[in-house]
Amino acid sequence: MESAAFKVPAATDIALSLSxxxxxxxxxxxxxxxxxxxxxxxxxxxxxxxxxxTLWAVRDVSLEIPRGEFFSIVxxxxxxxxxxxxxxxxLSRPTGGRVVASGRLSTLLELGSGFHPNVSGxxxxxxxxxxxxxxxxxxxxxxxxxxxxxxxxxxIDQPMxxxxxxxxxxxxxxxxxxxxxxxxxxDEVLAVxxxxxxxxxxxxxxxxRERGVTIVMVSHxxxxxxxxxxxxxxxxxxxxxxxxxxxxxxxxHLERLITTxxxxxxxxxxxIEEHPEILEAAAFSSPEAQAAFERExxxxxxxxxxxxxxxxxEGVPARRAPRVGTYPDPDSDGxxxxxxxxxxxxxxxx
Amino acid sequence: xxxxxxxxxxxxxxxxAALTGRDLRLRYQGSxxxxxxxxxxxLSYGLVLYFAFGVIxxxxxxxxxxxxxxxxxPWFWFQGAVQQSATVFVGNGGLLKKVRFPRIxxxxxxxxxxxxxxxxxxxxLVIFLVAAHRAPHWSWLITLPMLxxxxxxxxxxxxxxxxxxxxxxxxxxxxxxxxxxxxxxxTPILYDISRIPEKYRWVAWVNPYSVLAEGWRGAIMSxxxxxxxxxxxxxxxxxxxxxxxxxxxxxxDSFADVV
Numbered sequence: 213m214e215s216a217a218f219k220v221p222a223a224t225d226i227a228l229s230l231s232x233x234x235x236x237x238x239x240x241x242x243x244x245x246x247x248x249x250x251x252x253x254x255x256x257x258x259x260x261x262x263x264x265x266t267l268w269a270v271r272d273v274s275l276e277i278p279r280g281e282f283f284s285i286v287x288x289x290x291x292x293x294x295x296x297x298x299x300x301x302x303l304s305r306p307t308g309g310r311v312v313a314s315g316r317l318s319t320l321l322e323l324g325s326g327f328h329p330n331v332s333g334x335x336x337x338x339x340x341x342x343x344x345x346x347x348x349x350x351x352x353x354x355x356x357x358x359x360x361x362x363x364x365x366x367x368i369d370q371p372m373x374x375x376x377x378x379x380x381x382x383x384x385x386x387x388x389x390x391x392x393x394x395x396x397x398x399d400e401v402l403a404v405x406x407x408x409x410x411x412x413x414x415x416x417x418x419x420x421r422e423r424g425v426t427i428v429m430v431s432h433x434x435x436x437x438x439x440x441x442x443x444x445x446x447x448x449x450x451x452x453x454x455x456x457x458x459x460x461x462x463x464x465h466l467e468r469l470i471t472t473x474x475x476x477x478x479x480x481x482x483x484i485e486e487h488p489e490i491l492e493a494a495a496f497s498s499p500e501a502q503a504a505f506e507r508e509x510x511x512x513x514x515x516x517x518x519x520x521x522x523x524x525x526e527g528v529p530a531r532r533a534p535r536v537g538t539y540p541d542p543d544s545d546g547x548x549x550x551x552x553x554x555x556x557x558x559x560x561x562x
Numbered sequence: 563x564x565x566x567x568x569x570x571x572x573x574x575x576x577x578x579a580a581l582t583g584r585d586l587r588l589r590y591q592g593s594x595x596x597x598x599x600x601x602x603x604x605l606s607y608g609l610v611l612y613f614a615f616g617v618i619x620x621x622x623x624x625x626x627x628x629x630x631x632x633x634x635x636p637w638f639w640f641q642g643a644v645q646q647s648a649t650v651f652v653g654n655g656g657l658l659k660k661v662r663f664p665r666i667x668x669x670x671x672x673x674x675x676x677x678x679x680x681x682x683x684x685x686x687l688v689i690f691l692v693a694a695h696r697a698p699h700w701s702w703l704i705t706l707p708m709l710x711x712x713x714x715x716x717x718x719x720x721x722x723x724x725x726x727x728x729x730x731x732x733x734x735x736x737x738x739x740x741x742x743x744x745x746x747x748x749t750p751i752l753y754d755i756s757r758i759p760e761k762y763r764w765v766a767w768v769n770p771y772s773v774l775a776e777g778w779r780g781a782i783m784s785x786x787x788x789x790x791x792x793x794x795x796x797x798x799x800x801x802x803x804x805x806x807x808x809x810x811x812x813x814x815d816s817f818a819d820v821v
Binding site: 237298301302303304305317319321322325326328330331335338339342343344345346347348 | 818
């Protein structure tokens, strides 16, 4: 059941290798509307076959990730990093290029995918483990540790509709983390859940790294990127523009964010003196935007003056999420994935 | 598109069994009569048909209740699986986007679930046989497993094809409902094939299910062997299986981008 995109490589020290990987999305999805038009006006549909508007979410990315590396990918929203991770995971076929993964690959894309609310946590855990490739015996032997890690001892036999969202996430992470992957792909999942559990997750990921697991992480949590990665990359408009030392990549990303982030660019374009609330909302839309803004404030006295004036007038601005409907959702990744957007959207309300 | 070596056949079987078991249990969870409902539905349908066509319109078939039940029960198996499979990929979009597992398991679990439900209704058929004073036939040892296997394979083929295509043409879900409804009356279930006027008989023979319907009834009621038409039915089954798997393989990789 292997496809052309994946080949068994010879034994090597490269865990993941991407050569000229591209991913194009059609902006118009095939839907009932199209079928109806085709059926009602077959000749017209044939004659006016419009070339679909397309979006190159990932363009010509070549990369080799050695075994045991902790590789982070950062970039503004819509830069294609989540799409790239999905292609690496084999969830999405690349339009061009090749992905070669050697080793048991596990993904932490969204915790608790496939959980059914009317089934107990235990049964969901078993089905989830089966879905990610374990056998029943493997899961059952891991189950006590999974339950303990998630802290769900007394709830595990209750239907999952009775769980809080935190309990949901904890069980999801515990299952994925304990399946002993050789390559682990992580997408922003740690943004949810309480701070204490997040620490526990990062600790666990760090211990996986020490055991030689190759980890690829997409994150807006630049602190975590600097803390854990051995190497990082910056993506812009689908291209991997820079690969290198995590600290240097994070700094470069923050510099570039002023020009690459649509929300921040908009705040700059519109007259800041007239609409200081735009600046404020953009600055506090996410931790990385905030960090970028603080840098910019230091460098640009005009911003500083505008903000100082506002602070003098109204007091310290409250840190809040941008108002819905006024600004584009700062965390929508532009790759047509509403789940991810909502998941990450909770991040800046911490 | 899975990297090789990441999943064992044992895991796939266990996943199929777990998903099937979960869906079956969920279907009757919290209902007082539970499993009994999977028998009540085809039974009540058969009784209504008996009343309308046997009592009122006087169709005049011998042992008409048994005649109907031996057609309606296998039909419910086929129809239930096909109708549910139309939405199986669309309805599990979240899973397809986030988790890498053999996608074929989803339609297969629909077929498995409906097959189990069908097997559970067999005791009802036995009651009708006893009521009509029929003794078991030796030929059943061959004909029933044969019909069972052919119908199962045909259902897998149709379901795989339909589930894959519906991802791209959502209208198929509704088209399926209409077609299944028409197919029920176009199939010799309420009547037998000899009642169809000669000039329309081709309609029954181009219908892949009609051979099965005739086969089930003939075998159950009088221990008949299916006629040579079973070859045509095998041809249909093979065609649907091949079409189903070819289409599935071609579209499989784009499911996650479309759903």
